[in-house]
Amino acid sequence: MTLKKKPITGMKDILPEEMEIRDHVLGLVKETYKTYGFSSMETPCVEHIENLCSKQGGDNEKLIFKILKRGKKLKIREAQEEIDVVDGGLRYDLTVPLARYYSNHVSELPSPFRAMQIGPVWRADHPQKGRFRQFVQCDIDILGEAGNLAEIELILATTELLGKLDFSGFTVCINDRNILKAMASYSGFQEKDYDEVFIILDKLDKIGKEKVAEELAQMGYARTNIATYLDLFDTVSPDVSGIRYLKDTLGDHLKTETAEGLEQIMESVDKAKSADFSICFDPTMVRGQSYYTGTIFEIRMNGFGGSVAGGGRYDRMIGKFTGQDVPACGFSIGFERIVMLLLERGYRIPHHKAKKAYLLEKKLSGAQVQKMLERAAAERRSGHQVLVTYMKKNKRFQKEQLQAEGYEEITDFYIDSI
Structure with a gap:
């Protein structure tokens, strides 16, 4: 039998030309992030299946490559549930492993801890342009920092990196999960319905306002609530004045510190940035991971559908390991997408010597x-x-x-x- 020379669907071989670009980008990632005080760390590719399926990873939990138990532990005939035959899985991101790592080594780490982790992750997804089943993530996280300084530093570090790769004119979009909740509450939705409402809202850019309203109505929500909710988005400007408008309009539904914190982040980033980009307030941005508890952000580029980087605050994840919540915030660049864009642009590595x-x-x-x-x-x-x-x-x-x-x-x- 002739062996198969093509890689598994959703995986890819990397030729030398691309590998040189990848190595250059990875070197620049480490060099840039270290100037912001981030320290390299690493976690295993395989995680406990209980951690991966802890209802923190959103839809990614449906895309896990699961690993069967081995030897005497594997009792297929006696198994009644999947957990009886599976004990591990390939990580689908670097955030859940980081939370476990921090919980296990907290006494050995500084506080706050600025973590930099680079490595492959796996998702049993439908492959498409720029999306593979195995791909590299480059994450920076600040653990133990409750204030807005964490968000500001994460955004400045990531945008400086993109600037060094000759990207310009891109947009950092920012929102807060608490603003999403406040807008839903003001419009008459119940707290138990928020996640369902946000999932439909996340389709706004793709299907438009009318179809979002139609889907919400099909779920049984009152049309007056839907109209109030969607009209709010039409009246909010994409800058700090939009945040101030919501602060005045939503009243007690929105905490003052949430609105003022987001204003501070936007203004500080705009004044301290070293790359050419704009920062905007996007109240429709949801981001899929259910572990986000506050600020969320992503980077978008003209001519590229979807984001090339994203992150946010997840203050309640580490507490699931330790019983005590720890403030945490992270930002991840879409490494594969960045490399793809560089290759499409004919990017040349700047060599100092021939x-x-x-x-x-x-x-x-x-x-x-x-x-x-x-x-x-x-x-x-x-x-x-x-x-x-x-x-x-x-x-x-x-x-x-x-x-x-x-x-x-x-x-x-x-x-x-x-």
Whole structure:
């Protein structure tokens, strides 16, 4: 039987050209985030199935790659439920593992703890452009910081990174789950219905106001409540004045500190930013993860459907491990989407020194080859990337390939020229 050479559906092989871009981006991620005081850490790819299915990951919990028990623990004939045969799963994000990690090592970590975690995650999703079943996430989180400084620093660090990758003109959209709840409460919805209402509201950009109203009506909600609710979104401007309008309109439904906190974040980011972007208030933004408890944010780029980064505050997740809540906030960039955009734009890694290639005639003596290796070693010590290889018969095609790989200086060495 011939073995299959294609990767599993939803996975992909990575060719050298893309790998070089990925390595460059990862290096820039670490370099940038470390200047903000974030420390690298790592968690296992496999997590306890109980943690992954703790009703904190939203729809992602339906997309877990689950792992069967092994050996004597696997008793398929006696199993009555899935939990009887499954004890682990591949992580679907880095946030739930981080919460477990922090809970397990809190006495060994500084407070607040600025965590940077980069690694693959897995979701049994429907593959499409820019979305795979295995993909890399780059997360930064601040644990133990209750104030708005956490949100401000996370947004500044992430936008500075994107600026270093030559992205500009993008938009940071920000909202607060408590504003979503206040608007729903003001409109007459009950607290038990919030999640269902928000799921439908999240479709507003895709299906429009009329169809959102229709779906809410089909769920049995009063049309007067629906009209009041959706009309609110039409009257809110996408800046701090929109937040102030809601503060005045919603009255006791919205806490003053929630509105003023969001204002502070927007104003501070706008004044302290180093990249070219705008920040806007988007009261329709929901973000799917059910673990968010306060501020939520995402980054959108013109010409790209969906967000390229997202995050928010999740103050009640760690308490599920320890029994005591810890303030926590995080931001994750869509690494695969960023790399895809860079490749589509023909992004070139800015090399400080030229990439060089030495093409050696195959007739060179051992001593001549040794001389060229010593020369290449000296160039590498001075910071150059140097490839030493033999000439091919089709030298023109060989040079075209090298130029496509970014080699700027290609030198031929013949037996009579050394």
